[in-house]
Amino acid sequence: MALKTCRIENTDITWIDLADPSQEEVHSVSSEYNLNSYTLLDSLDPDHLPKYEEHNDTHFLIIRLLHDEKQKMPSIQSLSSKIAVFFTDTFIITLHRSSLPLIEEVRGNYVDSGKIKTAAGVAIQIVTDALRTFEGPAIDLSNAIDYYESKLFLSKNIAPDMIEGIYYLKNKAGLYKKLLLLSNEVVSSIHALGEERPALRDARDLHTKLVLLYDQVLDDAHNLLNIYLSLSAQKTNDVMKLLTIFSVFFMPLTFIVGVYGMNFKYMPELRSPLGYPLTLLIMLVICFVIFFWFKRKKWL
Structure with a gap:
């Protein structure tokens, strides 16, 4: 377990980061900051999907970020990791099962440097960086689509395993898009004032762009499957x-x-x-x- 506590520069806001905490440590932090018991159960569930809730003055969200997945038929749980975030005007608590570079990057690049000075700003940055993990896979899937398309139209002999590869690609893109659609509640529910409003707009614009990218990948995959079947029939x-x-x-x-x-x-x-x-x-x-x-x- 790793518990790190820091104070946002020039503020009274405390950031507590818990990586793979024990039950006693979670309940200790929960009692100190009066966290809702139901949201606490959600935060400890490693398979929980993205969500956003508010209890009294505490905002609670779960966001999932992608990591490399080599399985042909991955699941949402195998290709993504969960971060739970509790925050108010005076504190922010992040909870995750393993050490994540994303947390360290947010702390080093934005909190320690003084670029972010509110708990909501830290939560928005975590959500934004989590969404950015979807960009690389979108580019990889688009390149794979281009590869299959060139093989389909330029190769004289159509490989028999091509339809299998396109199917796996379509399945993975569908899972990514499902995660993005579930994250829509998180992105649209966070509120920000003052200096954090542009960052929130950037997060929402990024989310919209990613959904459109995966829509395009799925459409291209469907079209490739139809073309492959048509060429095979021909x-x-x-x-x-x-x-x-x-x-x-x-x-x-x-x-x-x-x-x-x-x-x-x-x-x-x-x-x-x-x-x-x-x-x-x-x-x-x-x-x-x-x-x-x-x-x-x-x-x-």
Whole structure:
């Protein structure tokens, strides 16, 4: 467990950061700052989704930030980490299960330098930096879409595992977007006054931009899946078309061979010296007629 306490410069605001705290330490901090018991239970749940609540004068929010996830079928819990934040005008408490660089960056870059002087400002910055963790995956997914698109349209042979890769990509983008949509309550519910209002507007603009980015990724993934299925169907149709053309050529020839293969005694053509070459000539003429008919119909 790591418990860090600092005071925002030139203010009476205390920031308490708890990383993987014990039950006793959580209840000690809760009793000292009169935290709501239900929100405290939510803050200790590692799988809790983003939310925002207000109890008396205490604001409570949960935000999730992304980290690298190599699984093909990740879950929301496996690809993101949770930060719970309690804050009022006089204190801010952050609670998370493991040490997070984001907390240290906010403290070093904004609190220790004096750029942020309110508890709400710290909460807004934590939310903003958590949202920024969605930018890198959005770019990676867009690049993956471009890769699959180029392979789909420029490659002569479509890889059989391509549809699997597009599906996994779509699934991951859907999870990211779900987290962003759940974070909308947090972004829209925080209030800020004075110097913190521009930072809050930036957080809301960033959230809107990210939702649009993932919407675009999902639309592109859906379109790629549809195009892949269409191209696969077209390839199947081309094969069927070729087989149909061969069968049309051979159906009348097979009929002729079948008739003359019966060897009845009173078939005059069987004893004719020109029977064999005439039959071959008729077969050849039939093939030419079928060929030119297909060409006229533009089926060849």
